[in-house]
Amino acid sequence: MSNDSEFRTCPDTGLRIHLPAEKLMKANAVAAVVFLLIGGIFGLVVALTRWPAVHLLPAEWFYIALTAHGTDVLIVWIIFFEMAVLYFTSTVLLNSRMATPRIGWVAFALMLVGAVMANVVILDGSSTVMFTSYPPLMASPFFYLGLILFAVGALLVCFIFLGTLVIAKQERTYEGSLPLVVFGALIAAIIAIFTIASGAIILIPTLLWSLGLVGDIDPQMYRLVWWAFGHSSQQINMAAQIAIWYGIAALLFGAKPLSEKVSRMAFFLYLLALQLGSAHHLLSDPGGSMSFRVFNTSYAMYIAVLGSMIHAFTIPGSIEAAQREKGLNNGLFEWLRKAPWGNPVFSGMFLSLTLFGFIGGITGITMSVQQINMIIHNTTYVPGHFHGTVAAGTTLAFMALTYWLLPVLWRRDVFMPKMAQWSTWMFGLGMGGFAIFFMAAGHLGVARRHWDMTFAGNPLGFEYSATVYLFMGVAGITAVIGSLGALAYILYTVGTILFGKRRPDTAAPAVSDEGVEAITSYGNRSKGWEAPGSMVLVAVFMVFLVVYYFANWKYLGSVWGIR
Amino acid sequence: MSTHNTLTPPPNDWWRHPIGRDEVIWISVAAAWCVIMTFMMIYWYFAGNQNQAGEAYRISPEAFAAKADEMVDKYTIRTETELEVPVVAVPPGGDVYIVSSQFQWNVIPELKLGETYRFHLSSVDVNHGFSLQPINVNLQLVPGYDYVLNFTPNAVGEYNMVCNEYCGLLHHAMVGRLYVVE
Numbered sequence: 001m002s003n004d005s006e007f008r009t010c011p012d013t014g015l016r017i018h019l020p021a022e023k024l025m026k027a028n029a030v031a032a033v034v035f036l037l038i039g040g041i042f043g044l045v046v047a048l049t050r051w052p053a054v055h056l057l058p059a060e061w062f063y064i065a066l067t068a069h070g071t072d073v074l075i076v077w078i079i080f081f082e083m084a085v086l087y088f089t090s091t092v093l094l095n096s097r098m099a100t101p102r103i104g105w106v107a108f109a110l111m112l113v114g115a116v117m118a119n120v121v122i123l124d125g126s127s128t129v130m131f132t133s134y135p136p137l138m139a140s141p142f143f144y145l146g147l148i149l150f151a152v153g154a155l156l157v158c159f160i161f162l163g164t165l166v167i168a169k170q171e172r173t174y175e176g177s178l179p180l181v182v183f184g185a186l187i188a189a190i191i192a193i194f195t196i197a198s199g200a201i202i203l204i205p206t207l208l209w210s211l212g213l214v215g216d217i218d219p220q221m222y223r224l225v226w227w228a229f230g231h232s233s234q235q236i237n238m239a240a241q242i243a244i245w246y247g248i249a250a251l252l253f254g255a256k257p258l259s260e261k262v263s264r265m266a267f268f269l270y271l272l273a274l275q276l277g278s279a280h281h282l283l284s285d286p287g288g289s290m291s292f293r294v295f296n297t298s299y300a301m302y303i304a305v306l307g308s309m310i311h312a313f314t315i316p317g318s319i320e321a322a323q324r325e326k327g328l329n330n331g332l333f334e335w336l337r338k339a340p341w342g343n344p345v346f347s348g349m350f351l352s353l354t355l356f357g358f359i360g361g362i363t364g365i366t367m368s369v370q371q372i373n374m375i376i377h378n379t380t381y382v383p384g385h386f387h388g389t390v391a392a393g394t395t396l397a398f399m400a401l402t403y404w405l406l407p408v409l410w411r412r413d414v415f416m417p418k419m420a421q422w423s424t425w426m427f428g429l430g431m432g433g434f435a436i437f438f439m440a441a442g443h444l445g446v447a448r449r450h451w452d453m454t455f456a457g458n459p460l461g462f463e464y465s466a467t468v469y470l471f472m473g474v475a476g477i478t479a480v481i482g483s484l485g486a487l488a489y490i491l492y493t494v495g496t497i498l499f500g501k502r503r504p505d506t507a508a509p510a511v512s513d514e515g516v517e518a519i520t521s522y523g524n525r526s527k528g529w530e531a532p533g534s535m536v537l538v539a540v541f542m543v544f545l546v547v548y549y550f551a552n553w554k555y556l557g558s559v560w561g562i563r
Numbered sequence: 564m565s566t567h568n569t570l571t572p573p574p575n576d577w578w579r580h581p582i583g584r585d586e587v588i589w590i591s592v593a594a595a596w597c598v599i600m601t602f603m604m605i606y607w608y609f610a611g612n613q614n615q616a617g618e619a620y621r622i623s624p625e626a627f628a629a630k631a632d633e634m635v636d637k638y639t640i641r642t643e644t645e646l647e648v649p650v651v652a653v654p655p656g657g658d659v660y661i662v663s664s665q666f667q668w669n670v671i672p673e674l675k676l677g678e679t680y681r682f683h684l685s686s687v688d689v690n691h692g693f694s695l696q697p698i699n700v701n702l703q704l705v706p707g708y709d710y711v712l713n714f715t716p717n718a719v720g721e722y723n724m725v726c727n728e729y730c731g732l733l734h735h736a737m738v739g740r741l742y743v744v745e
Contacts, residue, residue: 179569299692460671
């Protein structure tokens with residue numbers, strides 16, 4: 001049973017926090033930020049190498065830095081942060097104690113050892129295989145082992161999360177159904193279990209192969225199973241970041257979902273077919289029939305797309321309805337104009353929602369069309385797209401949450417609040433701009449993961465147009481702006497933890513809840529629109545999507561006959 | 564009246580609350596769009612000229628390389644650059660074998676405008692990418708798999724084949740050429 005001495009009540013928010021869980025949240029969040037710093041530095045030097053006028057690193061170090069960048073930010077930073085989110089949602093939001101803190105520390109140790117191990121063998125040059133590590137390119141056995149240890153740790157945390165839900169239910173720490181945000185986190189945890197199992201299924205034989213115990217790994221099979229891990233892990237991010245968007249809407253506006261039913265169904269859609277949808281990474285591969293490809297990228301993927309499009313309306317819609325309820329009811333957009341844009345929790349949340357949809361979403365839907373995939377596959381379009389989703393979307397959403405969570409967990413005054421205000425804009429617009437210009441260069445044919453687009457000294461080389469160089473240059477500049485935003489975020493985090501003034505328990509709340517009133521209802525549903533401004537936003541989104549989608553078909557129709 | 568939000572449990576009868584008009588409209592539009600996108604892929608499969616699903620066969624790297632050597636012996640018309648890369652002019656309708664390996668392409672194909680060729684694409688070591696510039700057609704080459712696609716060029720000119728799947732420390736040196744002539 002829960003023991004009151006293991007809890008504290010946060011004087012700012014009134015939340016009851018289980019102390020052993022809080023320690024784990026802090027440890028996982030700190031590890032996440034440390035790896036964001038390491039991975040971010042690698043990302044910056046990679047971007048400075050692809051910026052043609054700078055071309056910073058020699059070839060070998062470029063490929064090493066690129067392998068490390070993908071591993072450290074796409075896997076380590078994001079998953080460590082998600083572990084903190086799982087602990088927070090299952091304990092604090094359910095007013096519950098956590099299951100087995102001891103195993104939580106075992107999981108943390110496994111993840112940390114795994115991440116450090118992978119980094120060491122990447123940096124010593126023995127595992128320059130990119131984080132996708134397609135065989136027959138072979139990395140050091142410690143590369144695969146590191147990833148496996150990391151994954152096992154993350155899997156343990158998923159089970160602790162489920163165990164905590166059971167405890168909360170048994171001890172009746174809450175009434176009725178799970179809160180929407182916890183439900184979203186549950187979906188993320190279920191996807192994570194599937195994802196990590198797929199990773200184990202492919203990485204364990206690959207480890208044995210690198211040790212010489214297994215003859216060979218079929219390279220096409222590896223790509224199929226690896227992407228069940230690689231893409232599904234992006235679905236964990238989706239579910240987690242959407243839960244965070246809903247959560248921030250409640251923290252800042254007191255928003256409740258327009259309809260619990262719709263928002264929960266939209267989360268549930270992610271579960272139905274996500275593992276099949278991962279096949280869109282194989283659309284320009286030799287393996288797989290046409291029916292396999294079309295099934296996996298239509299039914300299987302569009303179910304998840306539908307879920308995301310629903311959230312794209314219901315999240316801004318719930319904020320709009322809450323704001324209108326408070327009297328910001330003039331015109332279509334007063335609710336949005338008068339939102340707290342100076343608060344990095346809001347600016348980060350709303351920017352990440354917008355950039356994820358307009359940049360990551362529209363391009364992701366288009367590039368995963370079976371035939372269109374052939375005109376972008378493995379060009380810089382691909383990293384351009386996923387910087388729109390994972391950097392400007394997921395990472396920025398996590399940053400926004402940090403700006404709220406840090407003072408709550410550490411009980412310290414924030415360090416340089418002005419810098420925090422700027423950081424979300426710099427990171428969001430920097431990464432969003434990078435995504436756009438890298439994709440533009442990809443449309444013009446620039447290869448991803450490529451050190452020298454000038455083909456210097458190669459008798460068979462050729463020259464890209466001046467436009468391509470312009471796009472790559474602007475991509476370099478925007479990457480630097482984004483990196484500065486990330487650096488400001490890291491300085492804020494470290495500065496607040498180390499130098500922030502400790503807050504007495506009687507002080508005025510660090511987390512202002514001014515203007516946050518609980519919303520009881522959104523008025524009479526039978527009359528008028530609930531969220532007309534948000535309807536306009538999604539209509540604009542739809543127009544962009546349809547135009548961009550058919551423009552790509554038109555371009556595809558102009559190239560050689562290929563059948 | 565309960566004062567719940569996204570962070571607190573919903574009212575017990577949340578399942579019975581009606582869905583607002585805004586949401587119904589948007590969900591219908593989004594679902595209809597997903598159906599349109601599904602049919603667009605199927606339509607293009609039957610009516611479009613660009614479909615990379617093609618055919619694929621398992622083949623050992625040695626067997627694939629042997630077939631490519633046979634093509635080179637039969638159809639080489641000249642060599643280019645100090646590397647003496649063979650330029651091969653396979654007759655229209657014939658089989659063109661593209662062998663990718665660390666860090667080169669086996670031949671420079673010379674094709675005739677408007678004719679159709681049966682391309683066989685594979686690798687004899689690690690994964691490579693076949694990126695045809697400037698038209699920007701990109702395919703994955705996987706060792707052990709013969710990826711067969713019929714190519715019909717629609718413009719004359721000099722094209723380049725760039726490797727766009729990371730294949731090792733000299734990946735960026737892997738570039739080749741392809742001609743389309745009248």
